[in-house]
Amino acid sequence: xxxxxxxxxxxxxxxxxxxxxxxxxxxxxxxxxxxxxxxxxxxxxxxxxxxxxxxxxxxxxxxxxxxxxxxxxxxxxxxxxxxxxxxxxxxxxxxxxxxxxxxxxxxxxxxxxxxxxxxxxxxxxxxxxxxxxxxxxxxxxxxxxxxxxxxxxxxxxxxxxxxxxxxxxxxxxxxxxxxxxxxxxxxxxxxxxxxxxxxxxxxxxxxxxxxxxxxxxxxxxxxxxxxxxxxxxxxxxxxxxxxxxxxxxxxxxxxxxxxxxxxxxxxxxxxxxxxxxxxxxxxxxxxxxxxxxxxx
Amino acid sequence: xxxxxxxxxxxxxxxxxxxxxxxxxxxxxxxxxxxxxxxxxxxxxxxxxxxxxxxxxxxxxxxxxxxxxxxxxxxxxxxxxxxxxxxxxxxxxxxxxxxxxxxxxxxxxxxxxxxxxxxxxxxxxxxxxxxxxxxxxxxxxxxxxxxxxxxxxxxxxxxxxxxxxxxxxxxxxxxxxxxxxxxxxxxxxxxxxxxxxxxxxxxxxxxxxxxxxxxxxxxxxxxxxxxxxxxxxxxxxxxxxxxxxxxxxxxxxxxxxxxxxxxx
Ligand SMILES: Nc1ncnc2c1ncn2[C@@H]1O[C@H](COP(=O)(O)OP(=O)(O)OP(=O)(O)O)[C@@H](O)[C@H]1O
Ligand SMILES: [Mg+2]
Numbered sequence: 001x002x003x004x005x006x007x008x009x010x011x012x013x014x015x016x017x018x019x020x021x022x023x024x025x026x027x028x029x030x031x032x033x034x035x036x037x038x039x040x041x042x043x044x045x046x047x048x049x050x051x052x053x054x055x056x057x058x059x060x061x062x063x064x065x066x067x068x069x070x071x072x073x074x075x076x077x078x079x080x081x082x083x084x085x086x087x088x089x090x091x092x093x094x095x096x097x098x099x100x101x102x103x104x105x106x107x108x109x110x111x112x113x114x115x116x117x118x119x120x121x122x123x124x125x126x127x128x129x130x131x132x133x134x135x136x137x138x139x140x141x142x143x144x145x146x147x148x149x150x151x152x153x154x155x156x157x158x159x160x161x162x163x164x165x166x167x168x169x170x171x172x173x174x175x176x177x178x179x180x181x182x183x184x185x186x187x188x189x190x191x192x193x194x195x196x197x198x199x200x201x202x203x204x205x206x207x208x209x210x211x212x213x214x215x216x217x218x219x220x221x222x223x224x225x226x227x228x229x230x231x232x233x234x235x236x237x238x239x240x241x242x243x244x245x246x247x248x249x250x251x252x253x254x255x256x257x258x259x260x261x262x263x264x265x266x267x268x269x270x271x272x273x274x275x276x277x278x279x280x281x282x283x284x285x286x287x288x289x290x291x292x293x294x295x296x
Numbered sequence: 297x298x299x300x301x302x303x304x305x306x307x308x309x310x311x312x313x314x315x316x317x318x319x320x321x322x323x324x325x326x327x328x329x330x331x332x333x334x335x336x337x338x339x340x341x342x343x344x345x346x347x348x349x350x351x352x353x354x355x356x357x358x359x360x361x362x363x364x365x366x367x368x369x370x371x372x373x374x375x376x377x378x379x380x381x382x383x384x385x386x387x388x389x390x391x392x393x394x395x396x397x398x399x400x401x402x403x404x405x406x407x408x409x410x411x412x413x414x415x416x417x418x419x420x421x422x423x424x425x426x427x428x429x430x431x432x433x434x435x436x437x438x439x440x441x442x443x444x445x446x447x448x449x450x451x452x453x454x455x456x457x458x459x460x461x462x463x464x465x466x467x468x469x470x471x472x473x474x475x476x477x478x479x480x481x482x483x484x485x486x487x488x489x490x491x492x493x494x495x496x497x498x499x500x501x502x503x504x505x506x507x508x509x510x511x512x513x514x515x516x517x518x519x520x521x522x523x524x525x526x527x528x529x530x531x532x533x534x535x536x537x538x539x540x541x542x543x544x545x546x547x548x549x550x551x552x553x554x555x556x557x558x559x560x
Contacts, residue, residue, distance in 0.1 A: 163415055163416055163418075164416060165404070165414065168391070168395060168402060169400070171390070172388040175389055175390050176389065178384070178386070179384070179385070179387060180388065180399070180400075181370060182380075182384075183386055183399040184371035184374045185399065186369075242389075242390050
């Protein structure tokens with residue numbers, strides 16, 4: 001941050017920080033769902049693809065004359081169903097989440113391209129774009145509805161994870177699924193619910209994405225899955241499951257956004273940004289490994 | 297004679313080529329402490345897993361108070377009042393002691409906070425957990441908020457034992473609960489087992505510690521090669537006789553074998 005503010009004079013301005021936060025919202029929302037799955041010891045490679053398909057469903061339905069509320073409901077159902085499919089494959093067939101979501105990623109990307117018929121779809125609908133609009137000014141910072149929604153979503157998820165039995169069961173099964181089973185936790189049901197909830201969260205991410213850029217493009221957010229994993233890992237959640245928090249993910253998502261926009265404003269090519277995020281995620285995982293090994 | 301609290305007949309469990317339980321019978325009388333002894337790999341843990349819903353046997357029946365029962369999950373057994381300390385302890389390492397004690401049966405706040413917002417009553421759970429540890433005389437654990445992974449092996453075992461003692465309402469099963477404990481702590485667990493029995497609950501204790509078994513058990517179930525070979529009374533048998541039964545050096549029908557309480 002200090003480096004960026006030294007090299008680009010505009011970086012630390014209030015407007016720019018508000019922009020950075022806005023840019024982080026989509027990845028932060030994806031990372032929220034990702035956090036839940038990583039806490040169970042899983043990983044979701046398909047989250048950005050699910051979200052992108054969600055934006056396509058929203059945009060096309062509205063363009064074809066649907067009521068925007070109906071389109072939103074349909075988008076949520078599609079994302080939830082895709083999350084449920086991943087969850088079903090992981091829990092019922094006992095397949096590794098990495099493989100399941102890699103397969104889902106491939107299928108959903110292809111489905112999105114087919115469904116798009118080679119086009120991207122601009123969105124002019126008010127409701128679909130509302131999250132990018134300014135809600136009010138907080139001091140000098142422009143707070144969009146999307147920011148407010150993100151704060152609410154993180155708060156609700158934090159509450160569910162730390163203040164309800166469901167949250168404890170999520171952590172417990174990430175700690176040791178067999179121990180969780182022996183204590184009477186319904187492991188399969190809990191794990192499935194996590195993928196389902198994550199699917200719903202990705203639908204919110206789709207809505208956020210249209211607020212940010214009112215255009216549903218099947219080729220958007222190609223690195224959204226990795227960015228979300230980076231945010232989760234930088235935020236201190238262990239890829240081995242059972243340890244971490246959504247508050248860490250907030251910080252992680254902001255770091256990813258600051259890094260990306262800082263590098264952009266410093267005039268650095270996006271390929272080098274990918275290099276930087278890649279290095280960051282490996283460093284974070286390595287750190288996690290070292291810490292775990294020491295605590296064993 | 298009263299109906300045994302828990303019985304099993306002809307249990308079988310195969311894991312591929314390995315037969316972990318090979319036609320095992322089991323009887324636990326009301327109010328007794330039953331020790332289960334046997335060599336490593338004899339199938340003791342597998343047997344009590346079948347009795348506590350942790351595994352579903354391929355064949356055979358389990359009877360609770362004389363009624364045939366099918367546990368489909370550990371939760372079913374727990375609902376029936378059976379609490380188990382598994383050999384693996386079944387604790388979540390990254391969670392604290394209080395959380396572990398209430399894992400899978402968390403207490404919610406009363407009123408709409410609990411029923412609508414699902415809010416946990418963390419204070420109630422913490423203070424109950426603290427009371428329980430105090431009541432058991434588990435002083436080595438300093439703070440109820442300590443993460444289980446930071447505890448010593450013996451302390452972890454104490455937490456698992458405390459959990460079973462706290463919630464057992466019908467039967468308590470302990471699979472080598474003192475394996476990692478010091479002399480004093482083992483003594484505390486034995487005291488605890490007596491107190492559970494004094495509450496009227498029968499206890500199943502798996503142990504390799506013969507003096508301990510002879511000290512506390514009302515009857516000794518000897519397990520060998522996946523099934524029960526004999527049940528003897530400590531008063532009728534010597535430790536070396538029981539060890540011989542375990543290893544097969546002595547057979548239940550042999551002239552110098554102690555009286556067997558069951559047919560085998
Ligand atoms: N999940 C499993 N998969 C394959 N084999 C198993 C499994 N569980 C147990 N076994 C096998 O079943 C047999 C009995 O194991 P079990 O754990 O019941 O023995 P035990 O009497 O409790 O031994 P110990 O005294 O060492 O605890 C062993 O040969 C073991 O290898
Ligand atoms: Mg065992």
